[in-house]
Amino acid sequence: MSAELFHSVRLDPEKCVGCTTCIKHCPTEAIRVRDGRARIIEERCIDCGECIRVCPHGAKRAVSDPISIIDGFRHKVAVPAPTLVSQFDRAGVDQILSGLLKLGFDEVFEVAEAAELVTTATKALIGGGSGARDMPRPIISSACPAVVRLVRLRFPSLLRHLAPILPPMEVAARIVKQRIHAGEEGVGVFFITPCAGKVTVTRSPLGYACSALDGVIGLRDIYLPLRAAIGEEPPERLARASRLGLEWARNEGEADSLGEPNSISVDGIGNVIALLEELENGKLRDLDYVEALACPAGCLGGPLTVENPYVAKARLRKLEAEAPPSGASPRPYEPPSLQALLWTEDLRARGALALDPDSNKALKMMEEIEETIAGLPGLDCGACGSPTCRALAEDIALGKASVFDCVLRMRERLREISEELR
């Protein structure tokens, strides 16, 4: 499979019963039910994980690495998403991080610590002093990979607004490999992720060529072993990240971390789409920064998390208050320059929604689609396996479905046939 087409979100055909829940919830209409099973249209999937969240049969899952992946490395470093520390009741950050060490990791580097550097880089970008190109306003956060993929697919005119800054997990991995353990062999860096999108972006990065991470472990997969490993407060302080980094796990966290009043925070994929529509219509141009997160409550609501996102948010706020002040913990490395945190590749629109590369052909298909829609019931019931009547009409134009996939049209046809036979 080519790197570009790698997706973490997959279907388990054994568990799929062919119901229409996922097709109705997919924000990019990337799923169809055909022959009684859901199928993902790879070019359209943005790995947001909505289908994982809604599938009543657990048939959608995120492919990530097993914990055993760490065994192949001499020095194993865990880089947990800041979301991790919000998932455990009555455990402080130090207890949770030392739990990771008991599971076989040799070292822990909090992504939250790297997120503080991303905050600094973003501030510089907003202020115009980052060394990056001049940015059209508002600048849209690129921390959520599902949002970056959504912009590329559905809002390509906004690509220039995306902050060209590496995501915190990537910054964390690079600090570990290139600064703390520069030149060392056998160092493995493993991200503990709250979502599928961050697995995908590690295999097919957006804005940079290659990830420094050696593996991505789903938070859900490590939860139980880690829970069992969490014990007493460790003698030495492991947590270095301040409030400014921990905040990145929740909605409004980036804006809080930036201290940027001229910003807006939006979470939940439907809300993000509505806001991007407004931006594309030329509104909200007086804002400086848009924090847009695909999951409700931000990463805390990721499809691979365990705890209720709002409970997790309350806990995180408490941990934010207890965290050391920014700059209080000595860093055992020289932090990278702001320039080193910038993207090295431009994101291009992919035109994945075009019906045909030939615009005359596409135009003809669009006319066919309008004609087909006029003959469909307009109930958007999904029983045909396409999410809406319009989507069915598009699938018919693309030669992927028939008008008799529509159960109502089929019933009419059967009635006609039985009349004829009478």
Next chain:
Amino acid sequence: MKLRFEVGGEDFSLAGKASSELKRALGQLGVEPEQVRRAAVAMYEAEINMVIHAGGGIAEAEILADRVSMVLSDSGPGIPDLELAMTEGWSTATDYYRELGFGAGMGLPNIKRNVDEMSVETSVGKGTRVSMVVRFGGPPAGGGS
């Protein structure tokens, strides 16, 4: 291909539907993102204008392989001084719409900035007809804008 939308004058929450549908259609045609954006902004502004000032009307778009023509016609009050309405920052929007964040007087000038051709026919007491064209230009230059 032709698209036609009745833009209601009462329900402000539905405003923006024509531009959103137009955007989807142009995306399916494979039009360059920047041209899609320009057409969508023009349609959106014209739609909003029609809701705020004219109590709604009809929005039509004809999509060809090389351009989109948009015509928005209403039976509203008309524009008494077109030259003034084309001036940046000038507005007659009511306080209600200003509170909603509209009425900065950006409507017509903003449309003009985003389209390749624009004409406004207006008659006081009878209505207004705004015609706009966005051309898609040559083959994709790559990299959008």
